[in-house]
Amino acid sequence: MTDYRRLRVALLGAGAVGSQVAALLLKHGDELADRAGAALDLVGISVRDLDARRDVDLPRELLTTDPEPLLVGADIVIELMGGIEPARTSILQAIGAGADIVTANKALLATHGPELFEAADQVGASIYYEAAAAGAIPIIRPLRDSLAGDRVQRIMGIVNGTTNYILDRMDREGSDFADVLADAQALGYAESDPTADVEGYDAAQKAAILASLAFHTAVPLSAVHREGITRIDADMMDAARKAGYVIKLLAVCERLADAEVSPSGESISVRVYPALVPREHPLASVHGANNAVFVQAEAAGDLMFYGAGAGGVQTASAVLGDVVSAARRHIAGGVGVGESTxxxxxxxxxxxxxTRYQITLEVEDRPGVLAAVAGVLSDGRVSIATLEQTIVTGDDAQTARLVIGTHTAREQDLSDTVDALGASGVVQRVVSVLRVEGD
Amino acid sequence: MTDYRRLRVALLGAGAVGSQVAALLLKHGDELADRAGAALDLVGISVRDLDARRDVDLPRELLTTDPEPLLVGADIVIELMGGIEPARTSILQAIGAGADIVTANKALLATHGPELFEAADQVGASIYYEAAAAGAIPIIRPLRDSLAGDRVQRIMGIVNGTTNYILDRMDREGSDFADVLADAQALGYAESDPTADVEGYDAAQKAAILASLAFHTAVPLSAVHREGITRIDADMMDAARKAGYVIKLLAVCERLADAEVSPSGESISVRVYPALVPREHPLASVHGANNAVFVQAEAAGDLMFYGAGAGGVQTASAVLGDVVSAARRHIAGGVGVGESTxxxxxxxxxxxxxTRYQITLEVEDRPGVLAAVAGVLSDGRVSIATLEQTIVTGDDAQTARLVIGTHTAREQDLSDTVDALGASGVVQRVVSVLRVEGD
Known part of the structure; x- marks a missing residue:
């Protein structure tokens, strides 16, 4: 083997991803050295508990509960602890000591990204984070480098494996949310506290990261509109299927021409919500816990990136790609990834x-109701594209179910109109309001 | 606008891609400068014919028929002439003069890649070629950087838009090759001389580039096995459809464990041929002139990259991404892309x-034939997985059509066995032999 310069690599965290990163780094060391042009010496792994059960066996002598000594003299620090602290402090410390950083910590990047990138910039260090956005799917480099000469118009991403697994099973089996969630938890696809996934927090963090890259703009997490999937039920799934749609939790990052809010006439929207996606759209066939990011760019047209969105060994692949990049840069000098804002x-x-909407209403089945509903919509500047009425015979009286597909409308107008429908006296219940994306 | 360092950019060639690159470079100059950290001054465009009709209007004062003066003092040279010469000489000259190169020239890279990379390496220049492998689809950076810490096991790519367009229409319409080709030529999807596309030469060049990257090995074009799609007819398409497959022209790059040929026990295979792909495989739903590259890696699992495989403006997106990368490197120093072999x-x-095969035979419909066929296969170490027999009543006599699906077999054994079937006396005609990939 070539006599390479040796780089000191410190690993913080040995959970599902970290333990796989350590194992692959040790197993494929020679091969990685050839690719990086430098030998990657794993000098230590900081863990919370030395005796914790891990997916793979790690050399005991590398484990430590104290990250501090590992950071001294490290060339590359891989942060896979997750969470804000102590990850943030350790990364800042490592940057201060001259290390390049590789992290998969989406929560940290989405909340403290600017602070970290600024600190790295000050000392010429780089932060690599391919694993933070869509697991093993290479999406950071395509957005930052391959599309650097293009203008991204829109990203629609399925970026959370747990919710896609749940929605996909609800769609295929006709099951209810709670049942599939319980099963997903039993199978390890969902956490015992599923809030971060099912309420869209995880997806919102990834949306902030993707939008920042795509639009060369620092997008704070607080600017991301977020809705989860807990209100999606079997009826909504069934109605979507019959109408030729599937419900997916989407991260939508969009460039808008909206002179109202920006002197340049341009602005962006970043939002996470369950939406109706046409069955023939490529995103509709993303099944199970897989992820996919659909990108529309001015010149490149439509692109899609598909793969495993989570999983220890899959995410480890993205982390190790970053480690090799960081090593190459460490050897050759030059600029790393940086931010472009x-x-x-x-x-x-x-x-x-x-966007377009589908509104489902329960109304009394009597003459004049349809006209009244149409009137409220028209007053609210919401134009009807399709309308389907089904008669439902209940215990007491006959009611009708109206499914209204709108033309594109402004969210504020739509929301005001739905309120007006609720207060109109003719609508018994607003069953659901869903956005339609990708048609 | 910030007062950036100015970089001199020379463009060689203003065809479908080149004219779009020039137009976008001029239109989005300020934005690209912000991303690159350098102003990109297009100093000239070399063309064959000053008065040629182009897709977009270019400033006359930038056009020249003499590339030589453009290369002097250029920081970045974009080569979009295509073909081997004078592209090769111009690139070597530009490298010698200290420029970084951006090219979409797959023919040149697949045949003279090592020479060019070696020349660049000598002087610390870089060659960027995202547009050479699958049009607008970002695949070079994912393979070179994102997957640098992983081991690619297999790539299956639909990397030629023309043949995918033809096969897709044959599949959907039941039409014959010649008819669809003629139509594709009329519509501009195929060249008047379609050889490079339909005989698989274009796909073979891209396969060589992808395999080189994926396996860190210089793969010469001569090592790529190549078959085209001209022998695919409506009957074969129809039979494939009925059996749950679709026929796609695939570039397959595969890591093999084959102790026979390599002391390390590892080797690779790079091949282009029409193959049966199961309908449920993600590649089966790549329609029209689109491209997709399906990658299987040891850690990352299955990944797919999808988008426009050709088209002037789409490919220009990939070229401009490379220009921005080259500019960043030019400003910040450090290593460029280089080769890893x-x-x-x-x-x-x-x-x-x-691999697996599907063999279609015409045999006499009489007792003993099936046993004889099975005997030949068994003698040839080809094991039968499925067998379907259909009786065809012709003018003279009844014949039977046998469709045999094999278990995995070695290509040499299979090929010898097919020869033996032909010579066996019981087989009237070997209708087709197709590989099955992706199941």
């Missing part, structure tokens, strides 16, 4: 978004 | 490949 576009609130 | 695995001939 020059465009600095304003992020508009959800009320500005323009 | 350390693994240097042997490329095995097609005879070593192990």
């Amino acid at each position: 020059r465009a600095n576009l304003p992020v508009v609130p959800i009320g500005h978004v323009v | 350390r693994a240097n695995l042997p490329v095995v001939p097609i005879g070593h490949v192990v």
